[in-house]
Amino acid sequence: xxxxxxxxxxxxxVMKENCIYIKRDISLETVLLDTGLDSLGFAxxxxxxxxxxxxxxxxxLEDAVYPKTFGDxxxxxxxxx
Amino acid sequence: MKTINNPxxxxxxxxxxxxxxxxxxADCSYFAKDIIQSKETYNYFFSFAQKQQKIAIxxxxxxxxxxxxxxLDGLAxxxxxxxADASRELASSFCEKLTISNIITDQDSLDRNAITVxxxxxxxxxxxNELVPSPxxxxxxxxxSGTTGTPKLIPNTTYxxxxxxxxxxxxxxxxxxxNLYDLSRFAGLQVFLQAIxxxxxxxxxxxxxxxxxxxxxxxxxxxxxxxTPTIWRKILMMPEADQLALKQITLGGEIVDQVILEALKKxxxxxxxxxxxxxTEAGVGFSVTDGKAGFPKSFVQxxxxxxxxxxxSEGILLLRPSGxxxxxxxxxxxxxxxxxxxxxxxxxxxxCEDRYVFLGRSSGSINVGGQKVHPEEIEQVLLSFNGVxxxxxxxxxSSFMGYLVAAxxxxxxxxxxxxxxxKLREYCARHLPKYKVPVDFKIVDQITSNxxxxxxxxxx
Numbered sequence: 001x002x003x004x005x006x007x008x009x010x011x012x013x014v015m016k017e018n019c020i021y022i023k024r025d026i027s028l029e030t031v032l033l034d035t036g037l038d039s040l041g042f043a044x045x046x047x048x049x050x051x052x053x054x055x056x057x058x059x060x061l062e063d064a065v066y067p068k069t070f071g072d073x074x075x076x077x078x079x080x081x
Numbered sequence: 082m083k084t085i086n087n088p089x090x091x092x093x094x095x096x097x098x099x100x101x102x103x104x105x106x107a108d109c110s111y112f113a114k115d116i117i118q119s120k121e122t123y124n125y126f127f128s129f130a131q132k133q134q135k136i137a138i139x140x141x142x143x144x145x146x147x148x149x150x151x152x153l154d155g156l157a158x159x160x161x162x163x164x165a166d167a168s169r170e171l172a173s174s175f176c177e178k179l180t181i182s183n184i185i186t187d188q189d190s191l192d193r194n195a196i197t198v199x200x201x202x203x204x205x206x207x208x209x210n211e212l213v214p215s216p217x218x219x220x221x222x223x224x225x226s227g228t229t230g231t232p233k234l235i236p237n238t239t240y241x242x243x244x245x246x247x248x249x250x251x252x253x254x255x256x257x258x259x260n261l262y263d264l265s266r267f268a269g270l271q272v273f274l275q276a277i278x279x280x281x282x283x284x285x286x287x288x289x290x291x292x293x294x295x296x297x298x299x300x301x302x303x304x305x306x307x308x309t310p311t312i313w314r315k316i317l318m319m320p321e322a323d324q325l326a327l328k329q330i331t332l333g334g335e336i337v338d339q340v341i342l343e344a345l346k347k348x349x350x351x352x353x354x355x356x357x358x359x360x361t362e363a364g365v366g367f368s369v370t371d372g373k374a375g376f377p378k379s380f381v382q383x384x385x386x387x388x389x390x391x392x393x394s395e396g397i398l399l400l401r402p403s404g405x406x407x408x409x410x411x412x413x414x415x416x417x418x419x420x421x422x423x424x425x426x427x428x429x430x431x432x433c434e435d436r437y438v439f440l441g442r443s444s445g446s447i448n449v450g451g452q453k454v455h456p457e458e459i460e461q462v463l464l465s466f467n468g469v470x471x472x473x474x475x476x477x478x479s480s481f482m483g484y485l486v487a488a489x490x491x492x493x494x495x496x497x498x499x500x501x502x503x504k505l506r507e508y509c510a511r512h513l514p515k516y517k518v519p520v521d522f523k524i525v526d527q528i529t530s531n532x533x534x535x536x537x538x539x540x541x
Contacts, residue, residue, distance in 0.1 A: 064343035
């Protein structure tokens, strides 16, 4: 599975656990906070991805940015690999 | 009849109530609205407040709350500031304890759909030489945010609250403060006071959604903003935040890590970034402006803000509030200060070269994005689930929320591990608020305890 696929499946899992159902698909341009997930949801997603992928790119000081879109989010994980 | 003693705050506003009565658009509490809208009701309320000596205030509308703080300063002897979300029971138990018989409130009468953005303008502010402690000024009682047991009631004077704020009205005039905290809590109160005392403008907005709040702040040209690291991370994830032209960024209420400082610097390169260590009990301890997490060891010898700092042999931060608030704390029936006047903050420090960094809470309590979680409460829920024989709840470091709740459990071997975990998660979701549900249940053979026989809850 690609990093993007892993992220998508974890995202779905977190959204399901939080009872968030959105109608349209999440594209790379979707603004993360428009997915319905809040700060806590993202924190949980990042914690889950750390379990699966073995790393958390948001503790890195090299490129301290927070993602705005789903595409930014995926790119941060891909670049960190 | 009393005369007004040392009304430090309304001084900033040029006797705002008598001469500059603001017009309300929002449908607020009639009682409160009337008081500040006509001379007659103002006079009536003035003599009412004069007779009361002790009074409590509780407002959903932060603009009303701020007006009443300004109004009561120097007029009432004791003012209890009730958190906007405090229940009726909690409010009455506080009032009983302090023998307060009247609460001024907009509770139940506020139309929550009518949210209006208000500006409060400090105009004059207070300059350095105008601030003198007065033994007769108002005592403000601010409850701590204890989530288990009864919160403590912490007394402050107007002087002790504004002592450490920047008082340079010539510079302050250029700031337009926004507030992301609840104004009735200590952190929010600090932002309000900084704006007033500093001669700045404060933009008040009670929108519950951060998106709407941010939109209003952009529209009203906010250039100074204070919030927790968790809120700042969220703001950094919002594309519209690019429209914020910030000169001042302030963080507090949670551990500030290096990543958030770097990310803010990158997004708002011209803003001054300050992180503040403060607690309701000890007041403002210190502020750090060098762009690094933690604080320099040199602060322990001499705090630039005159509030003494000490680190105990167990690595716990101790703070000594100023003389005036220390005396009030010592008079309090709860033992909040030691013989030397230090307050034990409960925050554990680690050393990293020439700095101290924050590691967590000595009590094991977990700060999830600014909300305090007591592990014992969650352990009780886990242990009440059929098949769970042992449980340990602790903080798991999170790059987004400071900490998340994690759990280790010992299960009865007769149960299927995966099935039990899934059912336990659902059970927790039904019995606990979202931020208290453990993100991870690790099955272990036994729960480790430390040399005292207590559960070792150190966060990892």
